[in-house]
Amino acid sequence: MTTSDILIHQDLLIPQDTAAALVDPTAYATPRLHETYAWLRANNPLGVAEPEGFDRFWVVTKHADILEISRQNALFRSGERPTTITDQASDARVRAMTGGSPHLVRSLVQMDAPDHLKYRALTQAWFMPANLRKLEERIRDIARTAVDRLAAFDGRCDFVTDLALGYPLHVIMEILGVPEEDEPRMLKLTQELFGVRDPDKARKAAELSPSQLAELIQLSIADFGAYFGAMSADRRAHPRDDLASIIANASIDGKPISDFEAMSYYIIVATAGHDTTSATTSTILWALAQNPAELAKVKADPSLIPSLVEEGIRWATPVKTFMRSATADYELRGRTIAKDDWLMLCYASGNRDEEVFDDPFVFRADRKPNKQLAFGYGAHLCLGQHLAKMEMRILFEELLPRLKSVELAGEPKLTEAVFVSGLKSLPIRFQMA
Ligand code: HEM
Numbered sequence: 117m118t119t120s121d122i123l124i125h126q127d128l129l130i131p132q133d134t135a136a137a138l139v140d141p142t143a144y145a146t147p148r149l150h151e152t153y154a155w156l157r158a159n160n161p162l163g164v165a166e167p168e169g170f171d172r173f174w175v176v177t178k179h180a181d182i183l184e185i186s187r188q189n190a191l192f193r194s195g196e197r198p199t200t201i202t203d204q205a206s207d208a209r210v211r212a213m214t215g216g217s218p219h220l221v222r223s224l225v226q227m228d229a230p231d232h233l234k235y236r237a238l239t240q241a242w243f244m245p246a247n248l249r250k251l252e253e254r255i256r257d258i259a260r261t262a263v264d265r266l267a268a269f270d271g272r273c274d275f276v277t278d279l280a281l282g283y284p285l286h287v288i289m290e291i292l293g294v295p296e297e298d299e300p301r302m303l304k305l306t307q308e309l310f311g312v313r314d315p316d317k318a319r320k321a322a323e324l325s326p327s328q329l330a331e332l333i334q335l336s337i338a339d340f341g342a343y344f345g346a347m348s349a350d351r352r353a354h355p356r357d358d359l360a361s362i363i364a365n366a367s368i369d370g371k372p373i374s375d376f377e378a379m380s381y382y383i384i385v386a387t388a389g390h391d392t393t394s395a396t397t398s399t400i401l402w403a404l405a406q407n408p409a410e411l412a413k414v415k416a417d418p419s420l421i422p423s424l425v426e427e428g429i430r431w432a433t434p435v436k437t438f439m440r441s442a443t444a445d446y447e448l449r450g451r452t453i454a455k456d457d458w459l460m461l462c463y464a465s466g467n468r469d470e471e472v473f474d475d476p477f478v479f480r481a482d483r484k485p486n487k488q489l490a491f492g493y494g495a496h497l498c499l500g501q502h503l504a505k506m507e508m509r510i511l512f513e514e515l516l517p518r519l520k521s522v523e524l525a526g527e528p529k530l531t532e533a534v535f536v537s538g539l540k541s542l543p544i545r546f547q548m549a
Pocket of ligand 1: 226
C-alpha cells in the first residue's frame with residue numbers, strides 16, 4: 117500500500133480535523149499541537165495527511181522513525197520538493213517564479229549530495245567547538261550587557277522583546293559581520309520569513325492568499341539579497357575575520373560560488389541563527405518561572421546549566437518540522453512509503469515521545485539521558501548547534517547567579533507559525549541581585 121494509490125487504505129489516513137491542525141498556524145500557538153502529536157503517536161504514528169489545499173504527506177511522529185528517515189539522506193532528499201510544509205497554491209506560485217524549482221533560495225537545507233557536503237564544508241570548521249571557543253569571551257560580554265539591561269528594568273519586563281530577541285541576534289550578526297545599526301532590519305526580515313502568517317509579525321495582519329504570501333516571502337528575500345549583495349562585494353574587496361568573508365570568497369571545485377548561493381548562505385545563517393535560539397532562551401525562562409524548584413536546583417548547582425539548556429531545547433523544539441521526499445519505496449512500521457512521497461518530520465513530537473523520555477511532559481533541568489532531536493539528524497544536522505548551546509549556556513551562567521526570583525506577570529503568547537515558532541511575548545516579574 118503506498119500513498120500514491122488512488123484509494124488510500126483507511127488505516128493510513130489521519131482524520132481530517134487532525135490533519136488540518138498540522139498545517140494550521142494557530143494550532144502551533146496553543147496546546148492543540150501537542151494534543152495532536154500525542155494522539156498521532158498513540159493511534160497512527162506513521163499516517164498520511166491530506167489537508168485541504170495540500171499535497172498528501174506522511175506524518176512521522178515517533179522519535180525512532182524521525183532518526184531512521186533523517187539518517188538516510190540519499191533515500192530521503194531535501195531538494196525536489198519544499199523543505200517546509202507548503203500548500204499547493206504557494207508551491208505552484210514559487211515554481212512559476214523560479215522556473216520550476218520549489219525553493220526561492222538554495223541554501224544547505226535545500227541541497228542534497230554531492231553539493232550539500234561541499235557547501236557545508238565551507239563553514240563546517242568555523243562552527244565547530246574548537247573555533248567557537250575563541251568567541252566565548254566576546255559572547256560573554258554581550259550576555260553580560262543583556263543581563264545588566266534586564267537588571268535596569270526594575271523588576272518587570274517582557275523577556276522576549278527585552279532580552280531574548282536581541283541577544284542571539286546580536287551574537288549572530290556580529291559573527292556574520294553585520295553592523296549593529298542594521299540589526300533591526302535583519303530582525304524584521306527574519307520574522308517576516310518565519311512568522312509570515314502570524315498577525316503580529318507579518319507585513320499585513322489580514323488573512324493572505326497563498327500567492328500574496330509567496331510574494332511577501334519573495335519581497336523579504338529580495339531585501340536580504342540587496343543587503344547581502346553589497347556585503348559580499350565589500351568582503352571580496354576587503355576580506356575580514358568574519359563569516360561573511362568566508363562566504364563571499366568561497367570557491368567550490370575551483371570556481372567562486374554564485375551570488376545566488378552566497379546570498380542563500382547568508383540567509384540561512386542569519387535566519388536559522390537567531391529566531392530558533394531566542395525562542396529557546398525565552399522558553400527556558402518560562403519553564404523556570406513555572407517551576408521554582410527547577411530554578412532553585414540550577415542556582416544551587418550551576419554545573420547543571422548545560423543540561424538545563426539541553427532540556428530547554430527539547431521543551432521548546434523551535435523548529436517544529438522539516439520535509440523530505442522519498443527517492444525509492446521504503447518499508448517502515450509495516451507500511452510502504454512510495455518513491456516521490458513527501459514526509460513531514462515532526463521534531464516537536466519526537467521530543468515528547470513516551471517511548472524515549474520518562475515523563476516527557478515534565479520539564480527537568482537535570483534530565484539524563486536527554487536524546488532530544490531538535491537539531492535534526494543525519495547530513496543536515498544543525499550546523500549551528502554548538503553555537504546555539506554555547507550562547508544559551510553563557511547567558512544563563514550570567515543571568516542565574518543574579519536572578520533571585522521570577523514569575524509570570526501576564527499571559528505568555530506564542531507565534532502562529534508552522535515552521536519555526538516559539539514565544540513572542542513573556543511578561544515577567546523578577547528580582548535580581
Ligand atoms: C539546520 C534546528 C540554531 C544554522 C538545522 C536543522 C534543524 C535545526 C532541525 C535541520 C534541517 C534539516 O534537517 O533539513 C536548530 C535549533 C536551533 C538552531 C533548534 C537553536 C536552538 C542554529 C544556529 C545556527 C544554525 C545558532 C547558526 C548560525 C543552521 C544551518 C543549518 C541548520 C546552517 C543547515 C544545515 C544543513 O542543512 O546542512 N537547524 N538550529 N542553527 N541550522 Fe540550526
